[in-house]
Amino acid sequence: MKSFRTELENPVVEQEIIELEKKIRQYLTGELHPDRFKSLRLARGIYGQRQKGVQMIRIKLPQGRLTTAQLKRIADISDEYATGNLHLTTRQDIQLHFVSLERTPELWTKLAMDDLTIREACGNTVRNITGSHLAGVDPNEPFDVTPYADAAFRYFLRNPVCQDMGRKFKIGFSSSEQDEAFAYIHDIGLIPRIQEKDGKLVKGFKVVVGGGLGAQPFTAKLAFEFLPAEDLLPYIEAVLRVFDRYGERTNRHKARMKYLIEKLGMEKFTELVQAEYKGLKAFHVPIEFHEQLEHLPERIEIPPYTISNTEKFQAWLITNVIPQKQTGYRGVYLKITNGNISSDTARKLADLVKSLAADQMRVTNNQGIFIRYVPEQALGYLFTRLDELGLAEPGFDSTADVTSCPGTDTCNLGISNSTGIARMLEQVILQEYPQLIYNKDIKIKISGCMNSCGQHGIATIGFHGASLKAGGKVLPALQVLLGGGPTGHGEGRLAEKITKVPSKRAPQALRLILNDYLKNAQPGETFNAYYDRQGKNYFYNLLKPLTDLTNLQPDDFIDWGQEVEYSTAVGVGECASVVVDLVYVLLNEAEEKLEIADQWLKDGNYGDAVYQAYTASVYAAKALLLDKEVNCNTHIGIINDFDQHFQAAEFDVAPSFASFVLQINQHEPKPDFAEAYLHQAHRFLQKARTYHQQRSIAVADAQETIPS
Incomplete structure (x- = not known):
């Protein structure tokens, strides 16, 4: 592997990248168990793809905030390390696909040069914190x-x-x-x-x-x-x-x-x-509020331009442009099909935005982009330039703006294709129901499986990947769901499952649903209100003819965007790290965590030091329980089980392990307590290692006495 050191200003990030490079080398040489490496890389935004030997890299964009420099940086990195494509997600991240594992430290280094991170973008962590793109x-x-x-x-x-x-x-x-x-x-x-x-x-x-x-x-x-x-x-x-x-x-x-x-x-x-x-470290944490100052161009020059398609421009103004609370400015939405934008287009977009609007854009939670602080007088020119880039399609967040996850294109969990059917349904709307580009009520969302990365669970009309069997063969299918969406005030509706249909019949299903609604809804009646009035069974009967598998055609056995017959090939999910029942690994990790805790104690970070020592102690306790073949599924279970299976006095935690480890919520994290707690955690780990070594020797001796 190429040795790659960085000159990053943040020493914490630099050390993390060096450590990642080290762990990758240990994994590739067999020194690091694959399951523990998986846990580590996921917590660093490195996610295994459906295709073997390559990774998806998830770049964490809190609230979807993205400067023009950051967008250009990601575009350049995609060209160098990935496929020249940027995928915008419903969690307001950007993903790059088909990246070599060995090159991920280099990639992270270059991201960090523009204050971008992949840390905790995947795994059992606090994921990207999302937020309204309208904030501010x-x-x-x-x-x-x-x-x-x-x-x-x-x-x-x-x-x-x-x-x-x-x-x-x-x-x-x-x-x-x-x-x-x-x-x-x-x-x-x-x-x-x-x-x-x-x-x-x-x-x-x-x-x-x-x-x-x-x-x-x-x-x-x-x-x-x-x-x-x-x-x-x-x-x-x-x-x-x-x-x-x-x-x-x-x-x-x-x-x-x-x-x-x-x-x-x-x-x-x-x-x-x-x-x-x-x-806790503090009962109250005041957050300094400051008006978010957007970096605007000092001078905006608008060259001569001609709007060749005035009808499209007027539709764009209605559907993709909104007034800001700041007088004289407009927010402009970009509708991004499947959330995919090429690196070349992204660079041109960044330059255009920097010249006309706020330097910071936001990725939206329906896979679009929101440009902020566009002067009213610049809207016409912006439209013409966006149209040249293919980014001026009207109908943002309308019925014609279909949300979809990558599905079987790259995801291990994908059951059927979601991107191809999303594009097809958009064409159905645009060609057969063009008036629905103005409809902000009906949202169509598609996921490649039931996990709802495409948000089908809150769709007005949703689909998720599934499969059906017919004539001894398997064909791709979609579960149809109806009636979901937010109702405001932090409340909302979940879409209800109606029925499964073959994937190739999804356009017919959409037509049946829309035709019925447009024909029978009362004036001003929203789709969800109409759904409630008619009831779930009504829509089941409406779609039932599409569930008939006696008249299938050869094309029904080929998924969208594919040329060969469908087969289910669902891999192991990578959404979270796995539980590894390896005693030595857990004891080593406990020791690593205590080393970090010691450094935090030295730095005066008492609250974090105490919690890290708590986690290390639980890891060590779990290791000894696993050594006795006692499986635990929660931290509190480990704590309680340890006291049932071991004598606390043998490990210097009398009267009980629980009484020691649960001090974390009985004492304020002050210096004296933190120092004493870490000292006891070190003694516990030392005793745990000694116990394990003695038990291993005893087991080995017993095996030697067994006749072969």
Whole structure:
């Protein structure tokens, strides 16, 4: 592997990149167990693809914020390391595909030159913190949530409380009660509010918890109607500590926080969260609010231009341009098919935006781009230039703007193609229902599997990948769902499953649904209101003729965008790290974590040092339990099981392991406690290693006495 050192200004990032290079080398030479390496690389945004030997790299863009320099940097990197394509995601990230594992340290180094990171973009971590793309320019916002979302991103990045949880954790900030960020499908969703207190106006948030999509979707539950902004980060940290300790770790299909809340109930969950506060680094974390100053061109020159298609321009003005709360400026949306934009187009877009508008764009949660601070007088010229780039198609976030994940193009979990059918359905709308480019009510969303990366679970009309059997063969199919979407105020509807149809019949299914609605809906009746009036069974019967498999054609056995017959080839999911039952690995990782804790203690970072020592102790305890073939699926289970199977006094943690390790929520993380806690954690690990070594020797001796 090429040795690559960086001159990055941030020594933490530099060390992480050097460590990644080291771990890759250890993995390739067989020194590092593949499962532990998988966990490490996922937490660094490196995700295995469907195609063997290449990786997807996920670049974390908090709130989708993206400067023109960053966009050009990513475009250049895609040309050098990937395919020359940038994929915008529904989590407001950018993904690059077909990257060689050995080149990922170099790639990360070049990203870091423009303050971009891949850290914790995948894995069992706090994922990219999403936010309304309108934040700061939204006429309906009580205040700009950008500084608060940014503070949350920085507070939890590399935070030991969320480095290796049982499952991923998602946070979303909306800018208003309209809930543009879909707060209701997040582990923690936030709606900004202002409340009067003691004659002063106080900024805060409505907080909802435990939402999520996937195969079993949940809408979030109310935690607070109003939580003061300075209490937000401590609350999130307390929630993460509970999730880390009580969350499922073996059955990843039941490991999201929504299942923990369902199991405990909101009352018990809240009680556990409150119990964590004493051990937090701070009870209140004031977040400095400052007006977000957009970098605008000092002088805007608009060359002569001619709008050749005035009808398209007028449609674009209606569907893709909105007024900002700042007088004289407009926000402009770019509709990006499948979320894919070429690196060449991205560079030209960056130059155009820098010359006319705010330097910072935002990736939207339907895979588009939002340009901010466009002067009203520049709209015509901007349209002509965007049209030259193929980026001026009207109908952003309309029925004709179909959301889709990559599906079987690159994802291990994809069951059927989502990108090809998305393009086909867009063509159906544009050619047969052109009036629907003005419809912002009906949203079509497609995922390649039930995991809902394409957001089908909250679609007005949704599809997710599936398969059907007919005549001894398997054919690609799509599950049809109807009736989802946000209702505002951090609440929303989940789409209901109607029926499965062969994938090649999806355009027919869409036509049946739209024709029925356009013919029978009452004036002004939204699709979801019409769906409620007619009922699920009505739509099942409407689509039932398409489920008949007695008249299949050869083309039905070929998925969209493919030339050969369909076959199911679902791989192992890479959404989270796996549980590795290797005693020596866990003991080594416990030691590594304690080394980090020691450094943090030395630096005066007492809260993080204590939590890291807690995690190290749990790892060591789990190692000894696994050595006795006792499997545990939660941190609290490990703690309780250790006391059942071992004598605490033998490990210097009398009266119990629980009494030692759970001191983290009984003491404030002050210097004396932190030093004593780390000292005890080191003694526990030392005793654990000694126990394991003695047990290994005893087992080896016993095996030698067994006749061959």
